[in-house]
Amino acid sequence: MKTVDPRPIEFYFDFSSPYAYLTSTWMNELAEKYGRQVIWRPIMLGVVFQETGMRPLFHQPLRGPYGERDFLRTARLLGRQAVVPKEFPYVSLAVSRAFYWLEDHHNEVIFDFAHAVFARYFEDGIAPTTHEDVARLAIQVGVDPDKLIEGCQDPQVKARLKDETAQAIEKGVFGAPFIIVDAEPFWGNDRKDQIEEWLKTGGW
Amino acid sequence: MKTVDPRPIEFYFDFSSPYAYLTSTWMNELAEKYGRQVIWRPIMLGVVFQETGMRPLFHQPLRGPYGERDFLRTARLLGRQAVVPKEFPYVSLAVSRAFYWLEDHHNEVIFDFAHAVFARYFEDGIAPTTHEDVARLAIQVGVDPDKLIEGCQDPQVKARLKDETAQAIEKGVFGAPFIIVDAEPFWGNDRKDQIEEWLKTGGW
Numbered sequence: 001m002k003t004v005d006p007r008p009i010e011f012y013f014d015f016s017s018p019y020a021y022l023t024s025t026w027m028n029e030l031a032e033k034y035g036r037q038v039i040w041r042p043i044m045l046g047v048v049f050q051e052t053g054m055r056p057l058f059h060q061p062l063r064g065p066y067g068e069r070d071f072l073r074t075a076r077l078l079g080r081q082a083v084v085p086k087e088f089p090y091v092s093l094a095v096s097r098a099f100y101w102l103e104d105h106h107n108e109v110i111f112d113f114a115h116a117v118f119a120r121y122f123e124d125g126i127a128p129t130t131h132e133d134v135a136r137l138a139i140q141v142g143v144d145p146d147k148l149i150e151g152c153q154d155p156q157v158k159a160r161l162k163d164e165t166a167q168a169i170e171k172g173v174f175g176a177p178f179i180i181v182d183a184e185p186f187w188g189n190d191r192k193d194q195i196e197e198w199l200k201t202g203g204w
Numbered sequence: 205m206k207t208v209d210p211r212p213i214e215f216y217f218d219f220s221s222p223y224a225y226l227t228s229t230w231m232n233e234l235a236e237k238y239g240r241q242v243i244w245r246p247i248m249l250g251v252v253f254q255e256t257g258m259r260p261l262f263h264q265p266l267r268g269p270y271g272e273r274d275f276l277r278t279a280r281l282l283g284r285q286a287v288v289p290k291e292f293p294y295v296s297l298a299v300s301r302a303f304y305w306l307e308d309h310h311n312e313v314i315f316d317f318a319h320a321v322f323a324r325y326f327e328d329g330i331a332p333t334t335h336e337d338v339a340r341l342a343i344q345v346g347v348d349p350d351k352l353i354e355g356c357q358d359p360q361v362k363a364r365l366k367d368e369t370a371q372a373i374e375k376g377v378f379g380a381p382f383i384i385v386d387a388e389p390f391w392g393n394d395r396k397d398q399i400e401e402w403l404k405t406g407g408w
Contacts, residue, residue, distance in 0.1 A: 197281070
């Protein structure tokens with residue numbers, strides 16, 4: 001019988017990160033296979049990039065066009081009909097704050113909410129940035145939209161997102177998706193196989 | 205019965221690229237499995253980086269330390285005891301020129317030579333930059349060292365390396381390893397599984 005390992009896997013991401021979207025489609029399922037839980041941590045990647053001097057993938061010369069192709073190709077392999085949104089990246093402040101408010105008040109819907117946010121952007125191509133967008137997502141996961149919008153404006157929730165981003169930087173997170181398994185850092189959707197190997201063997 | 209596909213796979217790399225070293229350990233074997241041949245193309249990644257504004261991986265803030273860890277971890281998974289050379293990156297001009305001279309004059313040793321170059325740097329930790337280094341590698345693969353050193357100074361060989369680098373940039377190569385399979389570009393050692401899928405299925 002599998003026992004749940006007490007140490008949860010940490011999954012850091014920005015809701016506007018293409019490869020984090022891909023990782024979000026398999027992360028929990030993979031963890032469950034090895035009796036592990038996952039803590040999802042949306043952060044503001046723009047703040048992280050200020051530290052590292054990196055730029056959003058699709059904006060990089062030459063790498064940009066390749067990145068779009070690679071992203072869509074990898075999504076197809078995962079069975080997803082993804083799109084490259086016209087507005088890229090977007091400021092995911094509202095939905096990230098909403099996530100943390102939900103974590104405290106409606107913990108049972110946080111994964112549904114996160115999946116809905118990712119799908120809105122990377123499947124419908126629409127950046128959820130306004131109160132109306134947040135309200136729509138709230139209804140989708142069965143939460144009172146007015147309460148969620150109000151929650152996003154709570155100073156504690158705003159501070160929470162800042163703190164989580166700062167703590168992520170302290171832990172060495174410099175991009176997304178960034179997954180920490182028992183103190184071992186993995187960067188990128190393409191580390192899925194290594195993460196599974198680590199979960200299986202405890203390291204090599 | 206497998207027939208050899210007329211279109212060879214193109215494998216672009218700089219001899220100083222850590223992940224290209226990893227790819228060099230499986231590239232030919234994977235191609236052979238699908239009846240395909242590989243053209244190896246050393247290029248000067250420094251020239252490419254001037255176009256893209258990128259920096260050598262291990263020099264990037266935060267990403268650098270992670271990159272070293274990820275490189276060594278991935279090498280171990282491939283059964284290689286790699287090292288992070290103290291001198292990183294190095295100017296791989298001499299060995300790249302030697303490769304192209306050998307391609308024209310001792311085609312039968314080019315893969316042995318390339319493996320020896322990669323091993324010298326990523327297993328012994330020594331950057332092969334001098335005539336003595338090239339001579340040593342020549343002896344290792346059974347080629348007259350004086351002839352190889354002389355060959356490296358041939359203006360045609362020097363021009364060849366420049367041309368190959370320029371042509372690679374024209375084809376969209378912006379990093380290493382960079383693998384082109386039937387016009388489909390793949391960047392990075394971590395695209396091995398996708399390359400295999402492409403070879404197996406012809407694309408998706």
